[in-house]
Amino acid sequence: GQSLEQPSEVTAVEGAIVQINCTYQTSGFYGLSWYQQHDGGAPTFLSYNALDGLEETGRFSSFLSRSDSYGYLLLQELQMKDSASYFCVLTGRRALTFGSGTRLQVQP
Amino acid sequence: KAGVTQTPRYLIKTRGQQVTLSCSPISGHRSVSWYQQTPGQGLQFLFEYFSETQRNKGNFPGRFSGRQFSNSRSEMNVSTLELGDSALYLCASSNSGTNYGYTFGSGTRLTVV
Numbered sequence: 548g549q550s551l552e553q554p555s556e557v558t559a560v561e562g563a564i565v566q567i568n569c570t571y572q573t574s575g576f577y578g579l580s581w582y583q584q585h586d587g588g589a590p591t592f593l594s595y596n597a598l599d600g601l602e603e604t605g606r607f608s609s610f611l612s613r614s615d616s617y618g619y620l621l622l623q624e625l626q627m628k629d630s631a632s633y634f635c636v637l638t639g640r641r642a643l644t645f646g647s648g649t650r651l652q653v654q655p
Numbered sequence: 656k657a658g659v660t661q662t663p664r665y666l667i668k669t670r671g672q673q674v675t676l677s678c679s680p681i682s683g684h685r686s687v688s689w690y691q692q693t694p695g696q697g698l699q700f701l702f703e704y705f706s707e708t709q710r711n712k713g714n715f716p717g718r719f720s721g722r723q724f725s726n727s728r729s730e731m732n733v734s735t736l737e738l739g740d741s742a743l744y745l746c747a748s749s750n751s752g753t754n755y756g757y758t759f760g761s762g763t764r765l766t767v768v
Contacts, residue, residue, distance in 0.1 A: 580755050589659075589745065589762060590698070595755040634698065638755050642688065642711050643747075645698035 549573040549637050551646035558652045559625055567620045567649045569635030579611050579618045580636040580643070590634065593620070625653050657682065659748050659760035667766045673734040676763045680727050680748030686710075687729040688757065689721060692743040701744075704729055736767045 551571040559565040569579070578597035582590040596602050596611035596618060608621040622629055630653045637644040660679040668674050680687050689701040700713040704723035721731045727748075733740055743764050747757040 578755060589759040590747075591759070592756045597755075640711075642700045642703060642713065643690075643698075643757065644700065645690075647697045 549576070549639075549644040551635050551637060551644065553633075553635055553646045553649045555647065556650045556652070558654060560654050561625055561627060563625050564621065564623050565625060565651065567622075567633050567635075567651070569618045569620075569646055571616050571618070571635070571637055571646075573616075573637055573644075576637045576639055578638045579609070580638050581607075581609050581620045582634045582636055582645075583631050584634065584648070585631045593633075595638065622651075627653050627655065629653050659746055659758050661744075661746050661760035661763050663763060664761065665764045665766075667768060668736050670736055670738060670767055672736050673732065674736060674765060676731045676733075676744055676746075676765070678729045678731070678746030678748075678760060680729070680746075681758055684748035684750055684758075685727050686749045687723055687727065688747045688749070689729070689731050690745045690747065690759075691715070692745055692762070693741075698745070701731070733765075738767050741765060741767045 553569045580595045581593040584590040594609040601610050606623045611618045632648040632650050634648045635646045662677045686705045688703040690698050692698045703711040707723045718734045723729045743762045745762045747759045749757045
């Protein structure tokens with residue numbers, strides 16, 4: 548089967564940088580994705596790493612190391628609106644396997 | 656362009672009843688997946704449809720079923736509802752040419768009493 552582990556909660560202040568780590572176990576996957584979900588909202592796609600290395604999209608960056616079964620999401624210049632849950636997701640052929648989510652609280 | 660539309664947004668059903676949820680994908684997206692989100696189990700994959708065929712299925716009992724129509728709209732049905740079926744049911748659509756960047760609907764909040 549597949550499983551992912553990520554911290555349940557992270558707190559940071561506005562303007563800071565925060566890194567959300569994710570470790571996983573899988574027998575095969577296409578890539579690692581990250582989704583954001585605000586309370587009561589739909590998960591929204593943030594980034595995708597098919598290959599090892601860093602992918603940058605504006606204030607968000609994501610990293611993958613297949614040899615270490617590890618990835619992370621880096622959020623820079625934190626804003627209050629970034630307070631949400633963040634999920635690392637193994638992208639399989641036709642299904643997504645979600646981690647349990649990390650609740651990010653951004654404080655003023 | 657319009658996003659993924661799920662109806663209804665909220666639903667209250669009694670244990671033992673059945674329920675049908677609807678999902679209209681983004682225009683041009685032919686793949687529709689369904690997920691169940693609960694506080695205890697998180698987001699779990701139910702099934703995926705493409706061109707009216709179920710291509711993949713998660714580990715849910717047979718009470719959970721779905722179908723897809725020729726216009727790519729999909730329905731999910733849960734029969735003999737149990738209290739534990741209370742959850743947010745999310746639908747996601749994707750361009751079949753990609754395996755990332757799924758677009759989710761806002762979900763249907765089902766409460767079983």
